[in-house]
Amino acid sequence: GAVVSQHPSWVICKSGTSVKIECRSLDFQATTMFWYRQFPKQSLMLMATSNEGSKATYEQGVEKDKFLINHASLTLSTLTVTSAHPEDSSFYICSARGDSGRFHEQFFGPGTRLTVL
């Protein structure tokens, strides 16, 4: 399967700072990227969907000003957690979906663990 990478794999920051997480599709063009959040012992929750060159679509209850998503190219999407607080501590996972007939395939990154002190 295709490879999706995330950077950093983990980050610790102080409350009030902003953190950027990068998601890259390494060997295919990702027309659509998805961002999920996962709290301990819970399932993945879809936060938002982004298409290259377009504004992200956020799921209900997700603050768009808090979680800024940029999908600037077909291989890169970024999630910025602005003014992070301890309740934002979570496991953030991106996912990428290609085009050109590979509609079934959606690949996930390894995740980024964010800890806000």
Next chain:
Amino acid sequence: DAKTTQPPSMDCAEGRAANLPCNHSTISGNEYVYWYRQIHSQGPQYIIHGLKNNETNEMASLIITEDRKSSTLILPHATLRDTAVYYCIVRVLYYNQGGKLIFGQGTELSVKP
């Protein structure tokens, strides 16, 4: 997307077949059944998908009932490395039709020696 129901946990002996059930009684005609798994602290991994026919690949087999209201994922010879949370998801194919992967609670499969 239709919701799915899975048992919260299952055990399986190493080397035996693991049969993971999923109920999706409200599935629509254009929705596919997908299975993913997540090993602890990693991103989910695609396993298999199907519409109405049974499917098999190098990882698993997917059996979908004729009325499509339920399915079973079969890992033919479970190993310790198959210990993970398994998610059954139904989704339409195309994103512009609402095709997003929405995860339920999944089944935590423990493969024991």
